[in-house]
Amino acid sequence: MEGKIVKVSGPLIVASGMGEAKMYDVVRVSEQRLIGEIIEMRGEMASIQVYEETAGLGPGEPVESTGFPLSVELGPGLIESIFDGIQRPLKVIREMVGDRISRGIEVNALDHEKLWAFNPVIKVGDRVSGGDIFGTVQETPVVEQRIMVPYDVEGTVEWIFSGEATIMDPVLKVKKDSGETVELPMMQRWPVRRGRPYVSKISTSEPMVTGQRVIDTFFPVVKGGVAAVPGPFGSGKTVVQHQLAKWADADIIVYVGCGERGNEMTDVLMEFPELKDPRTGEPLMKRTVLIANTSDMPVAAREASIYTGITIAEYFRDMGYKVAIMADSTSRWAEALREMSGRLEEMPGEEGYPAYLSSRLAEFYERAGQVQCLGGDGRTGAVTAIGAVSPPGGDISEPVSQATLRIVKVFWGLSSSLAYKRHFPAIDWLQSYSLYTDRIEGWYNANVSPEWDSLRQKAMGILQDEASLDEIVRLVGVDALGFRDRLTLEAARSIREDYLHQNAFHEVDTYSSLPKQFGMLKMILAWYEQGLEALDEGASLQALIALPVRERISRLKYVPEEELGSFAEVERQLQSEIAALLSEEGV
Template sequence: MSRGTIKKVAGPLVIAKGMRDANMFDVVRVSDQRLIGEIIEMHGDEASIQVYEETSGLGPGEPVESMQVPMSVELGPGLIASIYDGIQRPLDDIMKISGNSLQRGVEVASLKRDRKWEFVPVAKAGDKVVAGDVLGTVQETIVVQQKIMVPFGVEGTVKEIKAGEFTVEEVVAVLETEDGEKELTMMQRWPVRKGRPYVKKLPPQKPLITGQRVVDTFFPIAKGGVASVPGPFGSGKTVIQHQLAKWAEADIVVYIGCGERGNEMTDVLNEFPELKDPKTGQSLMERTVLIANTSDMPVAAREASIYTGITIAEYFRDMGYSVALMADSTSRWAEALREMSGRLEEMPGEEGYPAYLGSRLAQFYERAGHVISLGSDGREGALSVIGAVSPPGGDISEPVSQATLRIVKVFWGLDSALAYKRHFPAINWLTSYSLYVDHMGPWFDQEVASDWMENRQKMMSLLQDEAELEEIVKMVGMDALSATDRLKMEAARSIREDFLHQNSFHEIDTYTSLKKQHLMMRLVLAFYEEASQALAEHPRKMQALINMEVRERIGRFKYTKEEELDKEYEAIKSELEREVAAIAGKEDF
């Protein structure tokens, strides 16, 4: 092991001399308190170390010891339902040792060493296996079955495989490889800054269904896709991420609270165990991993938390699961990069962020994807990444937002004006976009309804026309508009209030199936098309058409239960046709 001494301490940055034998990104233990850190720069025999714990009280001359291994996470049974800090230390175990306040130098195993898991073998003696092949399974929670896989770089013939209860450190299989016998446990380690390998990345053709109408209909994200949620303070970034964590069609959720306020993270920690998973009826924590790294924790650990989270997510992706990763927020991560870069005296880029900000963001987001995993069975897994961005003052022209937008394919731009109007989700339909729409259009048309993309385009056109007409109304008033334009504005209002506005606290409206979204689109457009036809023949009937009683039923269709959709849709459609016909049949005077 390489041992040196502290030369200089500057906040979370420690410079140690006598470290010639150490390597970049080695984990180190600093001082007699054994604070954990990571080497981020080497100059001769001097190593710059970012320390993941509070460094007050450290001084020159204290020992530094390199562990000769990169920063890694432990992967195996026990991950699900755990709450970790930014460097995968379990917060519940730390609390048992040090109480409610984090103490420095606490060494705790990431996976519990004393807990036994029921290992059910899938492979048998004599089988030839390669990296990624499943040796056995462990039922980790009621919802999640973890697959114990052959680690990367190992292949051979199964000599012995066991069944029964084991800890994560006990040997469950022995392989005969070219280099001799290899004992395998249920746990493996993986360096966090290196993406886990896969066979092939697949094109983004299937959507990640979220049940949020503005997302699924207008700005869908692909399975294995990346999305960004920029928005000012109070615009609902965290609310949207909670909704996606709860309702998105993902088997596993990894939630990273990166530099967020402590009270927000407390809400997450309190709410997630109590939230019922709509798919299984169990607690949402039964398929969730939480990484809590609040703004008052050491800044360097904030930088590590993003990598810790995505490595855990990749591990479950390799098992063939669909994983959704929520990073809240990448702006705090970028601020940690900026602070460390400043202390390293690197040349600053725009607004003081390091010049490599864009490449670091790209390295993170590029680890998402819909892939064929390693192994001879060709498992497909998907890792979708949704990153919140908190631009200062809501100004998305700042470097973190702009660097993110150059990488991601989906932009859900949150609008504080919509949030103040109590319109949630507060996604601005005029500034947001999804570059996956063209790829996934055929899927929606084939799997949901043949007119899905056509109806979506009609609704988008109405909303864009409304924005242009509003400019005219502001200048010269509503009376200047023709009857056709006024009807268009009414139809757009119906789209905004009846379709895009969604109540996350309402037991039915909180989630909308694709079938229901399609029927809602049809009803809103049916009102506009039927009324337009009647208006063309009877130009003076505009007010009567706008005030039709059926419009309230169209607005309340979103509260219809799933099993009553077809019946209610037909009833509303018939009533709409009847009311329009009645109005058209009356005299003009």
């Protein structure tokens, strides 16, 4: 079915003669066959957002509907790929046309010619239904693609293939109860705006361990949880997301660069192939999918990039994997919504954003979670969604931040003042929060130490006491404080500088396991508690602060994981030095 362009307004065009088309159908615009999507229908008139540059288009040019919604190709070949916002493979496009993406270029998202070694896991005569795994492909050394029966297919296996095949070749024949026989390839297509089905959502109490001390200790996120990272320019949002992508306890990473600067995506592209995955020893790219929709690409494609990323994440979730999706940043996505809403002349909400901004954000984050997947084996999978928010000037009272905070359960608020002090990650411990803390307290106590939660609460109490004491110090000076309060300030400084500060570029400090985090925090608090007791017995404050063991405590962050046994030696040294101090002073 073909219509004609009536009006062109930037990335939005209006076409007539589209009465048979449907909402969200993909269309091809003009003789250049630019790709677009219908976002509004009024009788025969369709409003289309075009995902490519529309300069030079004019009234009367043809518009052809494909009859299908915007969909992604799902199958072997996803891992290690770099796509744009509408799943066009950037490496393939570069080989075809060079460094600049040509308008109207048509290319398959996945390689339809590459042969993959397909291994069947069922046999002829078996009964299968939607979600059942019928074969596997070893896509990379660390990721096994589990090929699933489409959700609308149920019946008996008539034939199954074994050996090398392309993703388009039939590898399974199923005879439905109606008598019809269907041939299934390895590849599926799925519309990006529709969540993939599952049996049920599951409440989980297991944290997604990130190796970042301020997150794992104070503001943890569960597997299948949702978190937001708001912060002003230069406060380290992208570095936090990169650290989570590198070290988070997830099987698959989907990283969406949504409207961010090209050099930030370049950092990802350069680092990930070289970075060794600590769990497998292979390059991190061997379990990563990248979607690069940078700020110089068409604005309309930013919105699609978020949906493309979450759909790919759901696909791996359905295989039984734990997936983490990083969206950097949802503010750029919201700006794309605002621009398209303005061109559609819709009633604006606060600050010009569309009135449906909150519901669109909620639809995205709602697709995260831990679920029981479809299929007879009862497997579970999870998608953990972490979205960066870039409020202008760091003002989180603006609409995107506020709409996000109403939805997410974890708030890692970045502070420009901490960033200016070179304290990274610049997560403000007095403003951030996690609503998962109570839920996963039992997991930490059972899997790390029964003392975990009490240590965490003591440390947070010291940091809050420091904030109160700082007010007094600014008014009347530190000399007005008692010795116990001064020791509290020193303990808080140690927690901030020796524990919460973490160097993302140091080969050891970039990641801390939970046992190491527990040992570090325990030693800082042990010095503080034993110091309070020593003060009560008459010890000198300055002598306590100057104990030689404190330097060892401050350098525990640089102790490799395989040398955690040395923590016990530090504890013995602390006890002996405090005992020696008390005996020297005749206490």
